[in-house]
Amino acid sequence: MWCIASKSNGVKQPGGFILSIIIFYAGGVVADDALDFQKSLPARVVWAVSGQDAELPCNVTPPDSGDRVNMVLWFKDTTTGIPLYSLDAREGDVSKAQHWAISNDLGARTDFQTSGPSMGRLRIKNVRLDDEGVFRCRIDFFNSPTVNYRINLTIIVPPPMPVIYDSEHQEVTGMAGPFREGYDMSLVCNVSGGRPRPEVSWWFDHRVLDGIMEEITESSTVNVLSIPTVPRSMWNSYLECRAQSSNLTDPVIRKVPLDIYLKPRKVQLHMKNTLLSAGKPYVFHCESAGAFPAADIKWLLDGEQIRGHNVTETKGVNTTSSTLIFRPRVSDDGRELACRAESPFFSGGILEDRKRLHVAYPPVVSVQLETSAAQAPLREGDEVRLSCEVRAKPEPDRITWYHRGALLDYNETSGVLPDDRTLRLRSITRDMAGDYSCAASNSEGEIRSPTIRIRVQYAPRCRPGYESRKTGALRHRAVTARCEVEADPAGEDVKFQWTFERGREVIRAPSTWIKSKGLSSELTYEPRAESDFGTLACYAVNSVGNQKHPCLVHIVQARTPQPPGQCQLRNQTSERLEVLCEAGSDGDLPQHFVLEVSEAPVTSSPPSRAGVSLSTLNDQGAPSLPLGTPLLRKLGAAPRFTLDSLEPGRDYQLAIFAVNAKGRSEPPVIIPSVRFSTAMEKLTRTDVEDTVEETSTQPMAIVLGVLIAAAVLIVGGIFTTAALVTYRRRTALAELERQTSGPKATRASRRSMYGEEEVELDIAANFGDGPRVRFRCDDDESTHGGIEDEGGGGARGRPLLHEPDLIMSRAEVPPESAASRTSC
Incomplete structure (x- = not known):
């Protein structure tokens, strides 16, 4: 049963009017409608968005201007039946017509517009999907035929929010990526639903990137965005996936921010x-x-x-x-x-x-020898070129050359020609051999190169000091003449020969006389006659050549040495005395010096205030005092002696002379009256006298008296001690004389090394019974230079009575004595 509601300006009408409308539809009108629908009138499509209002057009203008609308009826999805909406204008103007609508949900949302810009339109409020369908509008006029319009109302359903997936099918809920600049990008936009089926597209910067949908199913639409090279412009931006079902609706947009890694620009x-x-x-x-x-x-x-x-x-x-x-x-x-x-x-x-x-640095310098010179040994007379190899930045502004550490200057005369980076040595000599270096300087500094050594081979020449030497000799005694040379190459390559010049005669020495080794040669020569004294010449030869100038050795007759001169005494301490002399001519033979200490002859001259009286009468003439028996003898290679064992308070005489193989110097140097002052002598002669002279007041006189009294006591003690010592010494000397003249003594004689006369020495066969003798092991000439004995300690320290009675060298002991068999 249909239920119809009427409206007239918003007020519903009585039900009797509705009944008349039904009776009207039940008549021939219905039959006419069926015939019209059978004609299949074209339908006009009207789109409406779900949830919004829809307006269905219906032209109610009469075809004849004198006609007017009688009634307007709206139907939905049927050719016959009760109208959805009715308008009854039979009583007058359309604007005053009566409106009726079905009292269901759709009827409650419908309204026919008869005035304003929307006149002749059925408006449906808040349309839904079930409102979709074909609507028919029937217009009845008073005089004109009925007109029908078909309207197909299509409802648009907007799509839901798109869902974004990455290339690994993971949903992107936040930032998409990261993607790398210049690499590919792939994103998927999926839209489920929407009516009609939505269009899904990708947008960037208000431009469409991709509007092609790759996959369409009943439930979803998919658009896959694939960018082969991600542009830099996408950094710090976003993409949009848009889904739109109709132009009547706004697109549904999903924005995706992009995380893009960029390359450095x-x-x-x-x-x-x-x-x-x-x-x-x-x-x-x-x-x-x-x-x-x-x-x-x-x-x-x-x-x-x-x-x-x-x-x-x-x-x-x-x-x-x-x-x-x-x-x-x-x-x-x-x-x-x-x-x-x-x-x-x-x-x-x-x-x-x-x-x-561009690095500036001090020069890097090296010296190179030219190839031709480096391949062969250099000899005197050759020309040499040295190259200074420099690597520097900036380029060097100065090059200097050094030989053996000394700066080389340009010297054309000597053949030294420095020319920038090349050093030319013209006609090189032996003196030009040695280390060479060059130095280069620039703004960063001056650097000298490592040295390069130039070896110059040369013929032999005399070693300095051996050009001409003089050697003293004795007849019938062999001497050794020595020759030393310098040469390069040396060693076995050097050969020697000797000649003897006697007047105008030159005699070659036999090879049996010559003994050579390395750069030296010795010739054993024995002059037998006066004519055998002359000049020996030594020549050497090597692979470079012969020696131009020989080394000369002049053989002369030896003489006895000259006495030493300028002798002086020097007090080192109160108990130590030093004797200093200057050596005289050695007589062309090796010499040494002898100091003999003996008791001073008794004289009337008092000792000097200093305790030492010095006489060198032999410098002006012969000594006036005889030489006594030596109490002490010292030997030395130089005329320097130290005395520290003389007994204080006694006078001694010193004799100094030189000795060589020819004999000893005559006359000897005599120093008489040498005394070590006693303590009392020093006190009375110095302290007391000076005190008396400097004191003039009476209090000082009292002090002086006290000092004199003390000095008298000290002097008395000293004289008592000296008397006791003298007595003991005389007793010891007497015992020595007895033992020396006893039956155990032997007489020995030898030729003295100091002269030609025979010297008788008493040597005890038994050292325990005889006098004490100290032997000096100085057979070698070099040991004569030492004045020390007993292990090099020197003759010093003990009083005379505790010293040996005689000091002898090993060579002075007679060979037949027992002492000669002792070893050094």
Whole structure:
């Protein structure tokens, strides 16, 4: 049963009117409607968005201007039946017509507009999907035929929010990515639902990137975005996936922010100095921009990363700054310093800025010998060229040459010709041999090269000091003449020969007389007659050539040495005395010196105040005092002797003379009355006298009296001690004389090394019974230079009575005595 509600300006009408409408539909009107629908009138499609209002048009204008609308009826999805909505204008104007609508949900939301811009339109409020269908509008006029319109109402359902998936089918809920600049990107936009089926598209920067849908099913629509090369412009931006079912609706948009890694776009190396000094620190700056995340900066030298230097790095959002403190080396000159910006997210995504280093450094210098000279030994007279090899920056402004550490100047006379980097030695001599070096200087400093040694081979020549020598000799006694040379090459390559010049006669010495070794040669020669004294000449030869000038040895007749001169006494301490003389001529034979100490002859001259009386009468004439028996004898290679064992308070006489194989010097130097002063003598002669002279007041006289009394006591004690010592010494001398003249003594004689006369010596066969004798082992000539005995300690320290009665050299002991068989 249909229920119809009527409206008239919003007020429902009585039910009797509704009944008349039903009766009207039940008549021939229904039959006419069926015929009209059978004609299949074209339908006009009207789109409406679900939830919004829909307006269905129906033109109610009469075809004849004199006609008017009688009734308007709306039907839905049927050709016959009760109308959805009715308008009854039979009683007058349409604007005053009566409105009726079915009292269901759809009827409650419908309204026919008879005035205003929407006149002749059925409006359905808040349409739903079930409102969709074909509506028919029937218009009855008073005079004109009935008109029907068909309207196909289609409801549009907007799609839901798109869902985004990445290439691994994971839903993107936040930021998409990360993606890398220059690489591909893939995103999937999926839309489920929507009516009609929505169009799904990708947008960037208000432009469509992809509007082609790859997959369409009953429930979803999919658009896959694939970008083969991600552009830099997408950094810090977003993509949009839009789904739209109709132009009547706004698209549903899902924005996806992008996480994109960028390559560095810019790198710049800043270097203030164009010329660097080797070894000095310099600061280099490098700046990189455009990378995201900010790039890492590496420093490279000729492609190799620099390590071990001070590097500081600061990063921003997409900028990086790095500072390098670098000390260039000489080897870095010409190399490339590179600042490299790279992102760890890109393989090969790097940028570099390079600067070539120009390193200034002090010269690197070496000396080279020319090839031709280096291949063969150099000999005197050859020409040599030395090259100074220099590597420097800037180029050297000065080259200097050095020989044996001394600066070489240009000297054309001697053949030294320095010419910038080449040193020319013309007609080289032996003196030009040695170490050579060159020095080069520039703004960074001056450096001298390592030395190169030039060896110059030369013929033999006399060693300095051996050009001409004099050797004294005795008849029938062999002497050794020595010759030493300098030569290169040396060793076995050097041969010697000797000649003897006697007047105009030159005699070659037999090889049996010659003994040569290395650079020296000795000739044993014995002059037998007066004519055998002359000049020996020594010649040497090597592979370079013969010796031009021989080494000469003049054989002369030996003489006795001259006495020493300028003898002086020097007090070292109160108990030590030093005798100093100057040596005279040695008579052309090795000489040594002898000091003999004996008791001074009794004289009337008082001792000097200093305790030592010195007489050198032999410098002006013969000595006036006889030589006594020696109490002590000292030998030495030089006329210097030290006495520290003489008994104080006694006078001694010193005799000094020189001795060689020919004999001893005559006359000897005599120093009489040598005495070590006693303590009392020093006190009375110095302290007391000086005190008396300097004191004039009476209190000082009292002090002087006290001192004199003390001195008398001390002197008395000293004289008592001296008397006792004298007595004991005389007793010892008497015992010595007895033992020497006893039956155990033997008489021995030998020729003295100091002269030709025979000297009788009493040597006890038994050392325990005889006098004490000290033997000096000085057979070698070199030992004569020492004045020490008993292990080199020197003759010093003990009183005379405790010293040996005689000091003898080993050579002075008679061979037949028992003492000669003792070993040194």
